[in-house]
Amino acid sequence: MFISNAYAAAPAASGIMGSLTQFVPILLMFVALYFLMIRPQMKRQKEHKLMVEAVTRGDEVVTSGGVLGKVTKVSDVYVSIEVQEGTELVLQKSAITTLLPKGTIKSL
Structure with missing residues (x-):
């Protein structure tokens, strides 16, 4: 009587796009990690290898x-x-x- 009934909201329609948008930031972080850390390190290793072979x-x-x-x-x-x-x-x-x-x- 004092408490009114609480009705749950209908769940939002979450299709494939809803779940894919959750992974976009994670994917972007991996791409940034590759271009900012992994790729330059591989380039330095390649340059060092060429320098050592040329000694x-x-x-x-x-x-x-x-x-x-x-x-x-x-x-x-x-x-x-x-x-x-x-x-x-x-x-x-x-x-x-x-x-x-x-x-x-x-x-x-």
Whole structure:
């Protein structure tokens, strides 16, 4: 008597379009993630791979540990660099981070 009857509203017609619009923001986030993070990283990896494959004897390089040296030997997986007269290090090619212009080490 004091409480009136509450009638439930009829459910909205939710067809295929209703459920698809819920996934659009999630899909847009994945597309943005791909173009902002994944694609640039793949590009950097490709550039690094090409740089490492192009290393030849006599190139001056910087390793991932910050060591500067001149390349003396190159094999498929490893590279030998001369750090100073009579001191050579054998490293994996993937440890090379930067190719320096010729004469950089002498100028230091």
